[in-house]
Amino acid sequence: MKRTLLMLLSLVMIVSVLGAQGTQEIKQSGPVTLKYAFWGNPDAIGVEQDIIKAFEEKHPDIKIEPIVSGYADYHTKLMTMIAGNMAPDVMRIDDYYFYDFIKLGAVESLSPFIQRDKIDLDLYPKMGIEEAIVDGQIYGLPWGTAPLYMLLNLDVFEKSGVALPSLDWTTKDFERIVRSFNPQKDKVYGFAIDTNYLSSVLPHIWSKGGTLLSEDKSRYTGDSPEASSAIQMLADLYKEGYMPKDTINSGNTEALRRWFSNGTIAMM
Numbered sequence: 001m002k003r004t005l006l007m008l009l010s011l012v013m014i015v016s017v018l019g020a021q022g023t024q025e026i027k028q029s030g031p032v033t034l035k036y037a038f039w040g041n042p043d044a045i046g047v048e049q050d051i052i053k054a055f056e057e058k059h060p061d062i063k064i065e066p067i068v069s070g071y072a073d074y075h076t077k078l079m080t081m082i083a084g085n086m087a088p089d090v091m092r093i094d095d096y097y098f099y100d101f102i103k104l105g106a107v108e109s110l111s112p113f114i115q116r117d118k119i120d121l122d123l124y125p126k127m128g129i130e131e132a133i134v135d136g137q138i139y140g141l142p143w144g145t146a147p148l149y150m151l152l153n154l155d156v157f158e159k160s161g162v163a164l165p166s167l168d169w170t171t172k173d174f175e176r177i178v179r180s181f182n183p184q185k186d187k188v189y190g191f192a193i194d195t196n197y198l199s200s201v202l203p204h205i206w207s208k209g210g211t212l213l214s215e216d217k218s219r220y221t222g223d224s225p226e227a228s229s230a231i232q233m234l235a236d237l238y239k240e241g242y243m244p245k246d247t248i249n250s251g252n253t254e255a256l257r258r259w260f261s262n263g264t265i266a267m268m
Contacts, residue, residue, distance in 0.1 A: 035088035037067040037081075039074040067091075075100075082106045092143055095131060096198075102134055109137040148203055156188060156266040171207045175233060178242050181266055191237070191267045192247050192256055204230040 038048055045068055052064045067088050069077050075097045081087050082104065093101055101107050114121070119141075121129055128142030157164055162180045165173055178190035193200035205212065210227030213220060221227060237243045244265075247256060259265045 031061055031063055033063045033065055034090060035065045035067055037069075037074075037078060037088035037091035039069055039071040039092065041070075079104075093140070098131070098140070099134075102139060107139050109139055110141065111137045114138060148199060151260060151268050153260055153263065153266050156263050159263075160186065160188060160266065162190075162266070171204070171230075171233070174207075175237070178237055178267070181242065183241055183244075188263065189244050189259075189265050190242055192244050192259065192265045193234075193268065194253050194256060195234075195248050197253075201231070201234065204234060208233075 036052070040048060048066065048068070052066060056062065056064060071094075075094065078088075078091060078093070078101075087106065093107075113119075124142045125145065128145075129138065132138050132140040132142075152164065154164070160181055162177060165177055169177075174191075181188050181190035183189045195201060202212070205222075205227045208226045208230040210221070210224050210230055212222045212227065222231075234243070238245055238248065244259075256265065256268055260268050
């Protein structure tokens with residue numbers, strides 16, 4: 001779980017709208033409007049609207065203009081807005097893209113504001129703060145966490161006559177169950193992931209006792225026997241037809257969800 005939170009942590013970033021002019025204070029009379037960018041489905045957007053409403057009630061002199069997009073093209077849209085000098089004032093950024101925005105110089109260090117306003121960093125997940133530190137400066141605060149989980153289609157298991165795993169199942173049990181399905185005959189795959197996302201592969205590496213980085217993040221360890229065996233297991237399942245090859249680096253999680261819902265996939 002510790003590493004799961006680290007990989008999937010979303011960070012709220014403050015855009016350095018002043019660019020090369022520095023961070024000198026700009027005084028403005030009257031209400032201030034801030035553009036806040038985020039991604040999400042309709043349910044998530046509803047949560048954001050509640051947050052915005054509560055913030056505006058507490059700060060009546062500040063109005064929030066939401067900029068919302070689906071996740072698939074969200075970060076590309078942000079890059080385009082930044083390049084066109086139309087960057088939002090505040091934005092959520094997925095951990096995967098954090099350093100890309102840092103390299104662009106598109107986010108401003110929050111360290112001075114944290115010190116000025118005496119923000120208690122103990123309120124946030126420790127690894128979220130660590131992940132946001134670059135050259136000793138904090139560039140973001142954790143907005144939330146997203147756990148990884150395994151979904152099992154109970155109807156598919158029942159129709160295929162495959163027993164459900166126990167709560168203490170192992171990687172050997174997982175591989176055995178995936179191989180219990182017969183995609184060539186029944187058109188049902190035991191398991192599928194989108195390998196375009198590292199977070200889909202990491203749990204298998206961790207379950208084998210492997211990691212991608214050493215504890216101090218100074219060495220790459222993805223070539224260790226443990227990590228290699230996990231990747232080889234997935235590669236064999238793909239090669240032998242037990243996992244759909246269409247999902248390799250597809251970047252189409254929505255398709256996987258449809259396949260899971262219509263009974264094409266037993267686990268995801």
